[in-house]
Amino acid sequence: MPSLSEENYLKAILFLSGQTQAAVSTNELAARLDAKAASVTEMLRRLSEKKWVEYRPYKGVYLSPAGQDLAAKVLRKHRLWETFLVEKLHFGWEEVHEVAEQLEHISSPKLTDRLSAFLGHPEYDPHGDPIPDPNGVFPKRPKRTLSEVPAGQKVLVQGVRDGDSDFLRYVRQLGIALGDELEVEAVQPFDQSQQVRHGERLLTLSAIAAANIYVL
Amino acid sequence: MPSLSEENYLKAILFLSGQTQAAVSTNELAARLDAKAASVTEMLRRLSEKKWVEYRPYKGVYLSPAGQDLAAKVLRKHRLWETFLVEKLHFGWEEVHEVAEQLEHISSPKLTDRLSAFLGHPEYDPHGDPIPDPNGVFPKRPKRTLSEVPAGQKVLVQGVRDGDSDFLRYVRQLGIALGDELEVEAVQPFDQSQQVRHGERLLTLSAIAAANIYVL
DNA sequence: CTTTATTTTTAGGCTTTCCTAATTTTATTG
DNA sequence: CAATAAAATTAGGAAAGCCTAAAAATAAAG
Ligand SMILES: [Mn+2]
Ligand SMILES: [Mn+2]
Ligand SMILES: [Mn+2]
Ligand SMILES: [Mn+2]
Numbered sequence: 001m002p003s004l005s006e007e008n009y010l011k012a013i014l015f016l017s018g019q020t021q022a023a024v025s026t027n028e029l030a031a032r033l034d035a036k037a038a039s040v041t042e043m044l045r046r047l048s049e050k051k052w053v054e055y056r057p058y059k060g061v062y063l064s065p066a067g068q069d070l071a072a073k074v075l076r077k078h079r080l081w082e083t084f085l086v087e088k089l090h091f092g093w094e095e096v097h098e099v100a101e102q103l104e105h106i107s108s109p110k111l112t113d114r115l116s117a118f119l120g121h122p123e124y125d126p127h128g129d130p131i132p133d134p135n136g137v138f139p140k141r142p143k144r145t146l147s148e149v150p151a152g153q154k155v156l157v158q159g160v161r162d163g164d165s166d167f168l169r170y171v172r173q174l175g176i177a178l179g180d181e182l183e184v185e186a187v188q189p190f191d192q193s194q195q196v197r198h199g200e201r202l203l204t205l206s207a208i209a210a211a212n213i214y215v216l
Numbered sequence: 217m218p219s220l221s222e223e224n225y226l227k228a229i230l231f232l233s234g235q236t237q238a239a240v241s242t243n244e245l246a247a248r249l250d251a252k253a254a255s256v257t258e259m260l261r262r263l264s265e266k267k268w269v270e271y272r273p274y275k276g277v278y279l280s281p282a283g284q285d286l287a288a289k290v291l292r293k294h295r296l297w298e299t300f301l302v303e304k305l306h307f308g309w310e311e312v313h314e315v316a317e318q319l320e321h322i323s324s325p326k327l328t329d330r331l332s333a334f335l336g337h338p339e340y341d342p343h344g345d346p347i348p349d350p351n352g353v354f355p356k357r358p359k360r361t362l363s364e365v366p367a368g369q370k371v372l373v374q375g376v377r378d379g380d381s382d383f384l385r386y387v388r389q390l391g392i393a394l395g396d397e398l399e400v401e402a403v404q405p406f407d408q409s410q411q412v413r414h415g416e417r418l419l420t421l422s423a424i425a426a427a428n429i430y431v432l
Numbered sequence: 433c434t435t436t437a438t439t440t441t442t443a444g445g446c447t448t449t450c451c452t453a454a455t456t457t458t459a460t461t462g
Numbered sequence: 463c464a465a466t467a468a469a470a471t472t473a474g475g476a477a478a479g480c481c482t483a484a485a486a487a488t489a490a491a492g
Contacts, residue, residue: 085327088334089327089330089334090330091326091330098324099322099324099326099327103322106318106319106322107318108315108318110307110311111301111305111315114305114306114307115305118304118305
């Protein structure tokens with residue numbers, strides 16, 4: 001029922017409001033969607049008329065229950081398709097986002113169900129992001145970044161920030177994959193860069209890189 | 217580069233002009249696309265400006281080489297996705313067309329290539345329709361309908377007319393699948409209905425049904 | 433608590449894709 | 463070939479999305 005553009009707005013509001021469901025501002029949305037603020041205002045009025053968001057001019061916007069459901073369904077499709085592309089078609093994890101941005105708008109509940117089954121009902125996508133179930137419920141897992149881990153501790157790589165394909169290529173090049181064990185051997189007081197043991201090898205990660213790797 | 221709507225027009229022109237590449241009329245297109253003639257005229261002007269068709273007002277339209285290439289690519293995706301849905305996700309062959317109408321517009325040459333490889337580079341879709349190769353070349357196979365087969369002859373089922381899901385469901389219900397052997401035992405002079413042997417069983421097919429089954 | 437800066441909305445336009453109604457061109461036919 | 467019918471185009475308009483520029487509301491500073 002929502003148009004492609006409406007789906008993208010709902011997804012952006014879901015992303016920006018995070019788990020707190022905080023109100024999202026017009027400019028935040030404009031930045032995220034690479035659109036002008038005026039366009040956002042206009043769309044918010046439409047989404048509000050359709051009861052998918054609560055919108056108070058000048059105050060911000062958040063998703064209605066119906067909007068949350070729609071946004072979660074789109075995100076579910078996005079992440080299932082990313083999983084398909086990596087698992088079945090052997091795409092690199094840095095290549096899948098753009099294609100999934102298109103595939104997420106395909107409207108066929110049966111296709112989504114069958115795809116999920118075909119993939120073995122995965123709970124996490126190739127970047128470690130949770131895939132909501134058909135009812136929009138996310139599998140929950142506490143999220144800590146590698147940069148928060150003190151020296152001497154061992155952790156398991158659980159996810160990476162998607163959205164920057166340079167970073168994703170870099171991580172692959174390092175040889176780090178989801179599920180791998182890392183041990184933080186030292187943290188430089190100077191720049192917070194980390195010496196990390198990965199199997200036999202010792203890697204050096206900048207604080208920025210470490211902040212984009214999620215661990216358990 | 218072409219919009220979703222433009223792709224649908226190009227595909228319709230390809231379909232209606234057939235292998236003869238005959239000029240297609242405005243009304244034919246309007247009927248096929250379920251649009252009004254005025255809308256078609258407008259779009260043909262745009263497609264013509266973009267050099268994807270040759271359009272002579274009041275005379276008809278046909279595809280330029282560039283337009284043929286684009287239309288074949290869309291058709292290739294449509295048929296690859298139909299094959300995916302049937303072979304991998306176990307859809308019925310009567311269920312796949314609508315979903316493929318959406319999927320055919322996904323723009324990612326890499327995805328199309330990988331999908332084709334994943335499916336083993338099929339040459340025919342679930343309805344027996346030829347899948348053009350990446351250069352827009354169709355595998356050719358002479359097409360005869362079952363209704364043209366005289367009594368006493370044995371044939372192999374090669375395809376079925378897609379586009380009517382009632383018919384597709386009916387054929388499945390009969391137990392006839394692509395590749396099956398049929399022997400026409402008798403043709404009623406009265407209504408051209410056929411007595412057809414399919415393995416052990418003897419089926420009766422109306423002339424209309426027989427005209428929608430392609431054989432070799 | 434004004435003044436200034438920032439954020440947001442409004443006003444007015446543009447493109448794409450459709451539509452209906454009116455007009456024009458082409459085809460058919462007596 | 464003139465009259466009528468059918469097919470196609472033109473005219474004019476609507477909705478969705480998006481934009482720039484101007485105005486209004488809110489937030490931040492002095
Ligand atoms: Mn993604
Ligand atoms: Mn992802
Ligand atoms: Mn089809
Ligand atoms: Mn088909």
